[in-house]
Amino acid sequence: MIPDYSRKIVHIDMDAFYASVEQRDNPDLKGKPIAVGGGENRGVTTTASYEARKFGVRSAMPGWKAKQLCPNIIFVKPRFDAYKRVSQKIREIFSEYTDLIEPLSLDEAFLDVTCNKKDIQYGMEVAQQIMSRVKEETELTCSAGVSYCKFLAKIASDVKKPNGLTVITPQRAKSFLETLEVKDFFGVGKVTANKMERMGIFTGADIKQYSQLDLAQKFGKIGRHFYYLVRGIDNRPVNPNRVRKSLAVERTLETNLEGIDQILPVLFRIIDTFYERLLKADNFGRTITLKLKSSDFQIITRSITKDFFIRNKEEIRTTAITLLEQNKDTFKSIRLIGLTASNLEKELDELSSYQLSFEWEENND
Ligand code: TTP
Ligand code: MG
Secondary structure, eight states: OOOOTTOOEEEEEETTHHHHHHHHHOGGGTTSOEEEEOOSSSSBEEEEOHHHHTTTOOTTOBHHHHHHHOTTOEEEOOOHHHHHHHHHHHHHHHHTTOSOEEEEETTEEEEEOSSOTTOOSOHHHHHHHHHHHHHHHHSOOEEEEEESSHHHHHHHHTTTOSSOEEEOOHHHHHHHHHHOBGGGSTTOOHHHHHHHHHTTOOBHHHHTTSOHHHHHHHHTHHHHHHHHHTTTOOOOOOOTTOOOSEEEEEEEEEEEEEHHHHHHHHHHHHHHHHHHHHHHHTOOEEEEEEEEEETTOOEEEEEEEOSSOOOOHHHHHHHHHHHHHHTGGGOSEEEEEEEEEEEEGGGTTSOTTOOOSOOOOOSOO
8 A cells, every 4th residue: 555645634623622612702711720521529521721731631531630630720511502603613614625524523624625625735824724714713723734644634733732733744754653652643542552552662663663464463453554554654535424323432441340339430430431422523322332341351232222312411321221230140240341322313314335434543542
């Protein structure tokens, strides 16, 4: 496989998205450390303002921990309608430049601007214009990455956050990837990163020492992709019809768990993350599947399908607990728990021929 250097791909990602919208709409919050979601006693933080990040507050952090790190933190309730409105606005701006837009969530998207509606020659120029248009129209900042493929464009947008623009040219790609730390590889979750570090793999250059077969054997399906990605080969098109068939969160446990009493608290944490992910994607499913892997590597998956979209967290919780209760005698101890939502709202009107090129998330972070 050889890389296709002819394309111009832009990845746009809003800065501290929910928190910035909250600060924009409430002047009392400007310049202050805030966390959206969570709360001192329960729930997880969806995101934190840059002022709070200085103290180490991060997405998916429990509220009490955020408070511990940053005692002055202000917890703010999420307002998804406001985020959706901004999301719509930025997509309108994107469509002034191209119709090849692949949204990944409310706040980020890939754009193929190889041929763009304004006949702008350089991807960087398109990205600059989009950044200023977004600022103008929404009073919010975003960051942009520009390269010849999706993988590099996505990593690039993260390099100079907030309000930053990074271009990775084909000439720069090789050295950039060789020095890139594995934890910064888009798609490498914590579990994989730790496993790699235990194997002495810290950078792209280290990954390059392994054959494709080795990587597949050690890291499963995604391992095969690492082989190409680390060589800057990612010819996946920007797919405007991309649609999820399912959304999953799973966790490999540090120690095996036995019995409902041990499993429930972990399941509740997974439900928190799972629910945040569904909200972020703004896409809910009619089917919830519980996946368990027993300590002897048997995989058990059980589903419940409703005749409505399960949008309510309590309903998700009840469904997951029911599935667990119904199957508690099928295993002795377990090493992995996962939840999947499928039969999603947003696959209905999409092309049925669509095939996922490959999923980035290994759902283990
Ligand atoms: P991100 O783009 O991952 O984060 P961000 O925009 O807050 O910050 P950054 O400047 O680093 O891009 O996610 C976009 C929004 O999605 C975020 O504002 C809140 C929501 N979100 C969750 O609800 N849960 C999560 O675990 C993450 C990562 C994001
Ligand atoms: Mg963002």
